[in-house]
Structure formats: C-alpha cells, structure tokens
Amino acid sequence: GAGVSQSPSNKVTEKGKDVELRCDPISGHTALYWYRQSLGQGLEFLIYFQGNSAPDKSGLPSDRFSAERTGGSVSTLTIQRTQQEDSAVYLCASSLGPVQNYGYTFGSGTRLTVV
Amino acid sequence: TQLLEQSPQFLSIQEGENLTVYCNSSSVFSSLQWYRQEPGEGPVLLVTVVTGGEVKKLKRLTFQFGDARKDSSLHITAAQPGDTGLYLCAGIRSSNTGKLIFGQGTTLQVKP
Numbered sequence: 654g655a656g657v658s659q660s661p662s663n664k665v666t667e668k669g670k671d672v673e674l675r676c677d678p679i680s681g682h683t684a685l686y687w688y689r690q691s692l693g694q695g696l697e698f699l700i701y702f703q704g705n706s707a708p709d710k711s712g713l714p715s716d717r718f719s720a721e722r723t724g725g726s727v728s729t730l731t732i733q734r735t736q737q738e739d740s741a742v743y744l745c746a747s748s749l750g751p752v753q754n755y756g757y758t759f760g761s762g763t764r765l766t767v768v
Numbered sequence: 769t770q771l772l773e774q775s776p777q778f779l780s781i782q783e784g785e786n787l788t789v790y791c792n793s794s795s796v797f798s799s800l801q802w803y804r805q806e807p808g809e810g811p812v813l814l815v816t817v818v819t820g821g822e823v824k825k826l827k828r829l830t831f832q833f834g835d836a837r838k839d840s841s842l843h844i845t846a847a848q849p850g851d852t853g854l855y856l857c858a859g860i861r862s863s864n865t866g867k868l869i870f871g872q873g874t875t876l877q878v879k880p
Contacts, residue, residue: 657810684866695774695856695872696811703866744810752866753799753818759810 655679657760659745665766666735674730674763676745684748685728686757687720689741696744702728735767771795772859772871780877781847789842789874791857798860800833800840801868805854847878 658677666672678685683704688696698712702722713719717735722728732739742764746757775790791800799818803811815824817833817840824831828851830843840857854875858868 686866686868688870695772696858696868696870698867698869701865701867709865709867746810748866752868753801753816753860756801756813756816757803757811757868759812761809 657745657747657758659743659760659763661763662761663764663766665768668737668767669734671731671733672735672765674732674743674745674765676728676730676760678726678728678745678747679749679758680726682747682749682758683725684750684752685722686746686748687728687730688744688746690744690762691741699730699743732765735765737767740765740767771869772857774855774857774871774874776874777872778875778877780879783849783878783880784846785878787844787847787876789844789855789876791840791842791871793838793859795859795861796837798837798862800837800860801858802831802840802842803856803858805856805873806852811854811856844876847876849878849880852876852878 660675685702687699690696700720701709717733720730742762744759744762746759749755773792801816802814805811815831820835820837822833828845832841854873856873857871
C-alpha cells in the first residue's frame with residue numbers, strides 16, 4: 654500500500670484479555686517501530702525492528718508486551734492480560750533508511766481502550 | 769524524566785499572530801526532527817536539522833537547531849487555522865540507532 658496500515662483502528666477490550674495489534678509497513682521499508690501515545694502526551698518508544706537484526710525491545714514496559722515481525726514485513730504487537738493503564742494509541746512507523754535522512758512514516762494508530 | 773522538554777504545552781492564538789515553540793534538553797543529539805500530528809492521524813515529518821546552528825525554513829515555518837545541538841525551536845509567522853495541531857520534536861542520540869526520543873508535544877490552536 655501507499656502508507657503504513659494499522660488494524661484495528663479502534664479496540665475496546667476487557668481487563669485481563671489479550672489483544673493483538675497489526676502493522677503493515679510500506680513495502681521496502683526495512684525498519685519498523687512501535688510507539689504508544691497517551692492522551693495529549695508525546696510518544697513513548699516500545700520496540701524497534703531493523704532488517705534481520707535482533708529487535709531493540711528496551712522500551713517494552715513489562716513482559717506482558719511482545720512483538721514480532723514476520724518475513725521482514727508485517728508486525729504484530731501483543732499485549733497479554735491487559736490492564737487499564739495499557740489504554741493508549743499505539744502507533745507503528747516504518748523507515749526506508751537511516752532515520753536522520755528519511756524520518757518515520759507513521760500509521761494512523763490503534764486506539765486501545767481497556768475497560 | 770522527560771529527555772526532551774517542549775514549551776509551551778498548549779498555545780491558543782488568533783490567526784495572523786506569530787509564535788515560537790521550544791524543545792530543550794540537557795543531552796546532545798546528533799540530529800533533531802519536528803513532526804506535526806492532527807487528530808486521529810499519525811505524526812508527519814516536517815523537517816530534520818543536523819548541524820548545530822542550522823536554520824531551515826518551510827514556507828511560514830522556521831526551524832533552528834541550537835549551536836550545542838541540545839535544543840531547537842519552531843517559529844511560525846502569521847499563523848493560519850490550518851496550522852492547528854500537535855507539534856512534536858524528536859531527537860536522535862546517535863546515528864547508529866533509528867530510535868527517536870520524542871518530546872511531550874505542543875498543542876497549537878489557531879482561531880480564525
């Protein structure tokens with residue numbers, strides 16, 4: 654597709670349930686990032702995939718969070734046993750090359766609400 | 769602890785006014801980017817500044833990177849309602865990583 658695609662756009666889930674968020678990056682973009690954004694706040698880094706390298710998971714807030722990227726393309730962010738504090742907009746971005754040269758192209762995000 | 773501090777956090781002005789948004793840190797960044805985000809959308813890259821003291825202009829927007837590469841500013845001349853949005857600065861600590869560190873954002877509202 655022309656841009657970064659995220660699904661679902663909105664997700665309401667009950668506390669304790671697991672959720673999967675999907676990101677389809679721009680074709681050919683080797684780097685993929687997940688951030689989350691709480692209401693009116695900046696973006697908090699979660700995880701970063703670059704090609705075939707081991708992902709940088711340093712931003713994952715707990716072991717309930719995990720992500721994978723299959724075939725160097727689509728990525729899935731999984732949150733197990735969701736808590737109310739997990740409610741946020743989860744943003745995915747991809748980049749064609751070095752971020753200082755290309756910047757990030759973001760998707761529109763998945764708004765997660767845990768009730 | 770916020771590595772990049774933006775100020776002000778919220779700004780409401782009339783069409784035609786000028787404004788400046790600041791992005792400050794005690795850390796040095798190899799480069800810094802500014803993004804603009806509209807409701808329901810992801811941030812969109814506006815500019816990248818790399819060299820200390822660098823000034824870049826994008827129509828009515830002027831971006832400056834501090835000499836010590838620890839701070840940046842965004843100046844908008846004659847603001848328009850279409851400039852309304854959340855402005856985010858984001859720094860790159862090292863050219864070896866693609867990870868951006870974002871400020872908390874400045875919400876700008878330009879009233880007609």
